[in-house]
Amino acid sequence: MGFGGDLKYSHDALLKLQDWELRLLETVKKFMVMRVKSDKEYASTLQNLCNQVDKENTCQLDFISNVSKSWLLVVQQTEQLSKIMKTHAEDLNSGPLHRLTMMIKDKQQVKKSFVGVHQQIEAEMYKVTKTELEKLKSSYRQLIKEVNSAKEKYKEAVAKGKETEKAKDRCEKATMKLHMLHNQYVLALKGAQLHQHQYYDTTLPLLLDSLQKMQEEMIKALKGILDEYSQITSLVTEEIVNVHKEIQTSVEQIDPNSEYDDFIDTHRSSEVVEQEIEFDTSLLEENENLQANEIMWNNLTAESLQITLKTVIEELIQTQQNLLSKEELVLELEKKIEESSKTCEKKSE
Structure with missing residues (x-):
């Protein structure tokens, strides 16, 4: 199958095809322009985020924190991702998008040239097979009328016996013109037939095959442009994958069990012997009936001590109940933390 062999009479369809392809290319170009803009804005946003984090992290800790180190690496790799995305946007702009813009111009020129050449050869074919033949046929009919008229006048001259030679001469001249025009028409007709065969068998197929070759x-x-676009905009390229691997590795290096080891070493406090809290015996210097660290039980204090004891027992019961409730809450929270931890482990895998 091919344009030259199958599309000789499909000129309008070929024009529509080229118009459709041009619209498609314009759509692809518009899409790529927006993608370049989008990737540049995304890169800029990532860079601004990293800059903001740097400003907020001006206060440095005086101990080594694995969380802080991991977070710093996350920020650094995000900044690296920003640079990669910016580079990709620039490569997309100078590579596929530029080539696509040039292709659109070339395709517009191909269509213009095709239409121009097609109009030229079609006009020539119409001239040879239609216009010139119609002129000859018109002259042919006119000469037939003149010959027939000359013959009638010659017959009349013979019948009357007047100016027969003159009438005969006019008849012969008209007949000669007709015969010469007849020969001219036969040759022109043969030439038109050859031109028509040449047009449909060779000239037009060559033009259409050339168009097909350029189209292909x-x-x-375009396939190369889209392939390059796919490679440039891919989010699974080695450099981007390495960025995320670095981030993943830094996160895995966080060890909750050892996170505060350096902090503890840095801020370790010396053992301090606290002063013993004792009964101030100076309070008893003027009262010999009271003893240090002993409850005074007598008729004066019995009722008060009973009330105090009752109150303390009630508070103890309430405290025990609160403790049981808190213990149940702690167990429930520990269960939720364990489930959440397992969920996070599955996601990381």
Whole structure:
């Protein structure tokens, strides 16, 4: 199958095809322009985020924190991702998008040239097979009328016996003109037939096959452009994968069990012997009936001590109940933490 062999009478369809492909290329170009803009804005946003984090982290800790180190690496790799995305946007702009813009111009020129050449050869074919033949046929009919008229006048001259030679001469001249025009028409008709065969068998197929070849070359070029676009905009390229691997590795290096070891070493406090809290015996210097660290039980204090004891027992019971409730809450929270931890482990895998 091919344009030259199958699309000789499909000129309008070929024009529509080229118009459709041009619209498609314009759509692809518009999409790529927006993608370049989007990737540049995304890169800029990532960079601004990293800059903001740097400003907020001006206060440095006086101990080594694995969490802080991991977070710093996350920020650094995010900044690296920003640079990669910016580079990709620039490569997309100078590579596929530029080539696509040039292709659109070339395709517009191909269509213009095709239409121009097609109009030229079609006009020539119409001239040879229609216009010139119609002129000859018109002259042919006119000469037939003149010959017939000359013959009638010659017959009349013979019948009357007047100016027969003159009438005969006019008849012969008209007949000669007709015969010469007849030969001219036969030759022109043969030439038109040859021109028509040449047009449909060779000239037009060559033009259409040339168009198909250029169309296919442009499809090949467009395939290369889209392939390059796919590679540039891919989020699974080695450099981007390495960025996320670095981030993942830094997160895995966080060890909750050893996170505060350096903090403890840095801020370790010396053992301090606290002063013993004792009964101030100076309070008893003027009262010999009271003894240090002993409850005074007598008729004066019995009622008060009973009330105090009752109150303390009630508070103890209430405290025990609160403790049981808190213990149940702690167990429930520990269960939720364990479930959440397992969920996070599955996601990280």
